[in-house]
Amino acid sequence: MQKAKAKQAVRHARLLEQVNMEKMEAFRHQIYYCDPYTEMHAEHVGELMAGLATQMGLNSEEITLAYLVGLVHDVGKISVPAEVLTKTGRLSDEEFAIMRQHAEAGETLLLQVEGSQCVADIIRHHHERFDGRGYPDQMKGKEIPLYSRMLALCDTFDAMTTHRCYRKPVEIPSCLRELLRCRGGQFDPVLTDCFLAFLEERFGIVAVEEPKESAQAF
Numbered sequence: 001m002q003k004a005k006a007k008q009a010v011r012h013a014r015l016l017e018q019v020n021m022e023k024m025e026a027f028r029h030q031i032y033y034c035d036p037y038t039e040m041h042a043e044h045v046g047e048l049m050a051g052l053a054t055q056m057g058l059n060s061e062e063i064t065l066a067y068l069v070g071l072v073h074d075v076g077k078i079s080v081p082a083e084v085l086t087k088t089g090r091l092s093d094e095e096f097a098i099m100r101q102h103a104e105a106g107e108t109l110l111l112q113v114e115g116s117q118c119v120a121d122i123i124r125h126h127h128e129r130f131d132g133r134g135y136p137d138q139m140k141g142k143e144i145p146l147y148s149r150m151l152a153l154c155d156t157f158d159a160m161t162t163h164r165c166y167r168k169p170v171e172i173p174s175c176l177r178e179l180l181r182c183r184g185g186q187f188d189p190v191l192t193d194c195f196l197a198f199l200e201e202r203f204g205i206v207a208v209e210e211p212k213e214s215a216q217a218f
């Protein structure tokens with residue numbers, strides 16, 4: 001079932017690429033006017049998605065799909081008020097609830113583009129967690145679309161290691177330790193290993209888990 005869905009998504013991505021990229025670009029430019037960081041982040045995530053897909057041994061069409069969904073994964077932030085999107089301080093509970101709606105909003109926007117059902121589904125679920133504690137549908141494990149699970153890693157890595165309006169970037173070694181810590185919880189453990197291998201090749205840094213405190217002997 002997963003492979004059939006992936007093949008269908010590739011076909012739909014080809015249609016998007018050939019016929020509707022003009023609309024995709026229009027969406028991206030709308031985001032830029034709201035928040036230049038979000039457009040830059042989308043470009044980074046697209047590149048990371050293509051790198052991860054290559055590391056996984058996916059074919060050229062699947063790599064193209066990975067790059068495409070990376071570019072448009074945050075398109076739903078068009079619907080987020082600018083004062084929330086670019087707030088420099090901590091979001092209130094109400095503001096965070098608004099921000100969480102961007103995944104569903106992205107799905108709604110992409111469904112306006114012919115042939116984009118599978119891509120829209122990927123975007124809807126890119127904030128699900130492997131342990132089922134994500135949003136909007138609390139899917140878990142391999143119920144979550146493959147490309148959504150990939151996005152969870154690429155999105156988090158770039159968000160942590162780039163400057164945000166509310167914090168400085170996290171150093172890459174610390175970010176890699178966090179990915180390891182969340183392996184099997186927030187992130188698909190197999191994909192996490194693939195992503196860390198890709199990052200090791202790209203940055204030459206090996207992820208090392210933080211030592212656990214040893215139990216006191218009595």
